Amino acid sequence: MNQRRTLRSQAWWDDAGNPEMTALYLERFLNFGLTRGELQRGRPIIGIAQTGSDLVPCNRHHLSLADRVKDGVRDAGGIPLEFPAHPLQETGKRPTAALDRNLAYLGLVEVLFGYPLDGVVLTTGCDKTTPSCLMAAATVDLPAIVLSGGPMLNGYYQGRLAGSGLVVWEARRLLAAGKVSYAEFMDMVAAAAPSAGHCNSMGTALSMNVLAEAVGMTLPGCAAIPAPYRERAQMAYATGRRIVEMVHEDLTPSAIMTKAAFENAIAVASAIGASTNCPIHMNAIARHVGVDLTDDDWQRVGQDVPLLVDCQPAGRFLGEDFHRAGGAPAVMNELLRAGRLHADALTVSGRTVGDNVASAVATDRDVIRPYEAPLRSAAGVLVMSGNLFDSAVMKTSVICDAFRDRYLSDPEHPDVFVARAVVFEGPEDYHARINDPSLGIDESCILVMRNTGPVGYPGSAEVVNMQPPDALIRRGLTSLPTLGDGRQSGTSDSPSILNASPESAVGGGLALLRTGDRIQIDLRRRRVDVLLSDAELDQRRKSLKLPQLESQTPWQEIYRSTVGPLSSGACLEPALRYQHLVQLRGLP
Numbered sequence: 001m002n003q004r005r006t007l008r009s010q011a012w013w014d015d016a017g018n019p020e021m022t023a024l025y026l027e028r029f030l031n032f033g034l035t036r037g038e039l040q041r042g043r044p045i046i047g048i049a050q051t052g053s054d055l056v057p058c059n060r061h062h063l064s065l066a067d068r069v070k071d072g073v074r075d076a077g078g079i080p081l082e083f084p085a086h087p088l089q090e091t092g093k094r095p096t097a098a099l100d101r102n103l104a105y106l107g108l109v110e111v112l113f114g115y116p117l118d119g120v121v122l123t124t125g126c127d128k129t130t131p132s133c134l135m136a137a138a139t140v141d142l143p144a145i146v147l148s149g150g151p152m153l154n155g156y157y158q159g160r161l162a163g164s165g166l167v168v169w170e171a172r173r174l175l176a177a178g179k180v181s182y183a184e185f186m187d188m189v190a191a192a193a194p195s196a197g198h199c200n201s202m203g204t205a206l207s208m209n210v211l212a213e214a215v216g217m218t219l220p221g222c223a224a225i226p227a228p229y230r231e232r233a234q235m236a237y238a239t240g241r242r243i244v245e246m247v248h249e250d251l252t253p254s255a256i257m258t259k260a261a262f263e264n265a266i267a268v269a270s271a272i273g274a275s276t277n278c279p280i281h282m283n284a285i286a287r288h289v290g291v292d293l294t295d296d297d298w299q300r301v302g303q304d305v306p307l308l309v310d311c312q313p314a315g316r317f318l319g320e321d322f323h324r325a326g327g328a329p330a331v332m333n334e335l336l337r338a339g340r341l342h343a344d345a346l347t348v349s350g351r352t353v354g355d356n357v358a359s360a361v362a363t364d365r366d367v368i369r370p371y372e373a374p375l376r377s378a379a380g381v382l383v384m385s386g387n388l389f390d391s392a393v394m395k396t397s398v399i400c401d402a403f404r405d406r407y408l409s410d411p412e413h414p415d416v417f418v419a420r421a422v423v424f425e426g427p428e429d430y431h432a433r434i435n436d437p438s439l440g441i442d443e444s445c446i447l448v449m450r451n452t453g454p455v456g457y458p459g460s461a462e463v464v465n466m467q468p469p470d471a472l473i474r475r476g477l478t479s480l481p482t483l484g485d486g487r488q489s490g491t492s493d494s495p496s497i498l499n500a501s502p503e504s505a506v507g508g509g510l511a512l513l514r515t516g517d518r519i520q521i522d523l524r525r526r527r528v529d530v531l532l533s534d535a536e537l538d539q540r541r542k543s544l545k546l547p548q549l550e551s552q553t554p555w556q557e558i559y560r561s562t563v564g565p566l567s568s569g570a571c572l573e574p575a576l577r578y579q580h581l582v583q584l585r586g587l588p
């Protein structure tokens with residue numbers, strides 16, 4: 001053990017001025033075999049925030065990985081205490097897992113602040129588990145380190161790679177076109193999930209774990225190790241060892257997650273073709289640690305960074321291939337050599353980003369391209385605005401050639417197109433009406449989804465990537481432009497314009513739109529405008545009636561009354577008054 005500090009846990013275990021409370025705190029932790037000697041000797045108490053459970057299959061293997069974390073904590077002189085985090089499973093939680101991100105955040109803040117913990121290992125994986133853990137660590141500012149769970153192994157269907165999410169969209173199109181049976185459809189989708197782990201495409205889960213590494217919160221190389229690989233359990237051990245040292249060094253999230261670190265994460269997001277959920281989550285984490293980060297930073301830092309990683313949905317491969325090609329360190333090495341990273345940003349390893357990735361050269365150039373020979377140039381999200389919203393994002397790395405040819409090939413105005421709006425009031429309305437021939441949907445249309453922002457569809461639904469009507473799919477038209485105030489799955493290959501803020505349920509401009517309105521999209525000027533006069537828009541605003549929202553649970557009501565827009569992270573706004581809890585608010 002290096003230098004001695006008085007640890008905060010000693011205020012519970014060894015408070016000389018209050019033997020009665022000390023005894024009360026101690027006795028219950030002795031009842032499963034811990035000794036007074038262990039607890040009163042000033043050894044770091046390390047929490048393990050367990051996000052895995054039978055309800056969260058994506059993170060379930062953390063239940064066994066935690067044993068290796070504990071080995072590491074013990075070997076370094078600490079004492080591990082594992083505790084459950086609120087379950088957050090992306091595909092199983094209704095109405096949305098996003099609704100519970102702030103609830104899990106809130107719960108974890110209370111645990112980290114209110115129990116005798118000196119540091120914490122955050123077990124991450126499934127989409128919202130990573131941001132909720134990092135947001136809480138940011139608020140409390142206790143020494144913290146992320147242990148990713150890792151993606152599932154590659155999935156295959158009939159000899160072809162089957163990536164999480166992607167295979168669902170593909171199978172759904174085949175089912176709509178009558179090319180597969182219901183049973184084949186189910187088998188096809190299940191093929192994408194061959195082992196323990198989180199989604200194996202570059203969806204929100206893998207993207208957010210790579211960004212946790214890029215922002216400095218994991219040991220180098222942690223993010224992409226597939227869940228079943230031996231290196232995953234070895235990483236768990238190393239992470240357990242390291243958090244004990246971090247407690248002795250008092251290395252806290254606020255020293256690591258600086259503005260420079262977030263700018264590194266934004267550059268990496270472009271290079272990996274990250275999920276469109278990443279700006280929301282990273283902006284939220286930043287705000288909780290006291291760093292001002294907005295969609296404008298994504299445009300400024302990330303838009304012109306090229307796509308280097310050939311992973312689905314922007315490319316071909318999956319997480320296992322990405323790991324074997326060198327994973328996040330190899331991508332960061334490319335960006336570092338190109339001058340696109342802040343090399344001096346500190347990480348949980350105790351070393352800088354530059355030191356961590358200096359020798360991490362990619363070993364498979366099909367999967368991780370050199371900076372000079374990217375898959376696409378300028379691959380970051382486009383941050384758009386206009387007379388319907390203040391901020392929305394569009395993922396340019398997934399714009400396919402067919403889409404470009406159809407909408408972006410006018411020689412005079414190659415970046416501009418105008419489309420007729422077909423407006424849906426939410427996913428239920430979309431499913432009920434999309435195949436209604438009287439809507440006359442064809443390639444000149446843009447599908448619009450509203451009432452699906454954080455307040456409207458509590459949490460914000462991943463529904464903006466709408467499929468065209470079945471009849472169009474049968475004719476070979478597999479995507480239409482889409483726009484909405486909701487989100488889309490990180491595994492979607494749709495170049496939707498999404499996360500539009502403010503949302504329609506609170507009176508955002510999408511609420512004024514009617515089917516048949518013409519919308520002009522100008523990618524070069526980053527504008528989306530409905531072609532209506534200001535007078536007409538004012539008129540419509542006057543007669544606007546906001547929907548009556550009915551909450552189904554107490555948390556939905558609390559969430560709706562406290563959440564901010566997607567563009568600033570959909571945070572629990574009152575929580576932002578509370579920062580650096582351990583340093584500023586003392587002991588409970």
Ligand code: FES
Pocket residue numbers: 058089090091125126127164197198199203205
């Ligand atoms: Fe959990 Fe994708 S659904 S990681």
Ligand code: MG
Pocket residue numbers: 090127204462488489490
């Ligand atoms: Mg998702």
